[in-house]
Structures are given as structure tokens and as C-alpha cells.
Amino acid sequence: MSVNYGSKRVVVGAHYGLRDWLAQRITAALIVLFTAVVLAQVLLTSGNIGYDKWAGIFSTQWMKALTFAVFIALTLHVWVGVRDIWMDYVKPVAVRLFLQVFTMVWLVSCLGWAIQVLWRL
Template sequence: MLLELLTAKYPGMRRWLTQRLCAVSMALVLVLFWIRVVWLSPQGYNDWLAVFAPLWWRLLMVWFFVCMLLHAWLGVRDVLRDYVPQLGVRAGLQWLVNLAVWGNALAVVWILFGMDF
């Protein structure tokens, strides 16, 4: 039954499930972040740099932001489809959203991997 709902026959169900799985994943990463910050209790810039220094943690942060951007993209896409009836206006707004998502993704990678740890 569940696999049938995830087929091409019901594309909305895949988007809905993707958005929910992204939300659960982000919640788990936020709990891990809170535990890590409480455990390490960073006080200054160098301490915060040490929080993000391990490669595994930076990869987890990239996963968090991929989930967040996918979650946001799906949500905004659905809002635009529901409330912007003109196809040209909707396409232009979606293009701006896509540009913002890719810009944010590049910024996250640059910040997490472009800095010297």
C-alpha cells in the first residue's frame, strides 16, 4: 500500500513524504547540535571554531542545510502553485526561489569548507 502511494501515480505523496523526512532529519540534527554545544560549552571564537572543526560534523551540517533547503523549496513551490495562478509570474518567482536555494547551498559549502580549521 505505501509503495503504491509513492509511485508516479501519486507525485504529491512523494513530495509530502520528502518534506516530512527532511523535517525529522533536521530535528535530529538540531538535538545533536544542542547536545554538542552544551557538552563543549564554547565561550569564544576559537571554541566555536573547534565545534565545527571535525569533518564528520561539517558533513552533518551540510546534510542539515540540504534538508532545510529542500524542505523550503518544496514548501515555497507548493505555495506558488496554490496562490499564483499566472504561469509566467509563477515561473519567474520559482526561478528566483531556485536561485536563492542554490546561492544558499553554495554559501553553506563555502562557509563550512572554505575556512581554515
């Protein structure tokens, strides 16, 4: 006699969601590192901090490269978080798809604008 217990769900494996979880943690760590670097440079700068000093901090090539990496990390970090909100709380598929596409277009636009501002310095 054969008895089956439990549901007949498809088991997706232990790696389901791991990529998004890792992306959130790695991008958060990069953002914290960048914040520490900027704060250290600001604290080491004497006197009032005006536009010239801020432009000086971001004028070096290594700082532009780090800031560029943080812009991309921030975009990915926001995308994973907002996408999860849309998937968890917005049930109508058409509305969720619209919100996800709108979020993607908005984030790419913000990334393009941020890069344009960075490379103008």
C-alpha cells in the same frame, strides 16, 4: 441504458504528492536531529561559547558531513514548501514561473554560500 455518474476527471493514483510529503517529513527529521546534536555539544561544552568553541564543534569531519547533509535537506525542505505556496496562490503562469526560477536561483546561491562558509572553518 447506460448512465454515467460523477465527473470525468483523470484519476492520478494514490501516490500523487506522496514524494513531496515524504521529502518534507524526512528533511524535517534530519534538521531536528542536527539541532539536537548541536545543542548536545553546546550543553556539554563548559564556559562561554565563543567563535573558537563553535569552530571546534564544526571542525570534525563527521560534523562537516552532517552539516553538509543538513544544508542540502534544508534547501530541499524550503524548495518544496515555497514551490507549493507559489503553485497554490500565484495563478498567472508567467509570474509563478518567474518566482519559481528566482527561488531556485536564490536557494542554490544560499546553498553554495553555506557550503563555502562550512569548508572554510
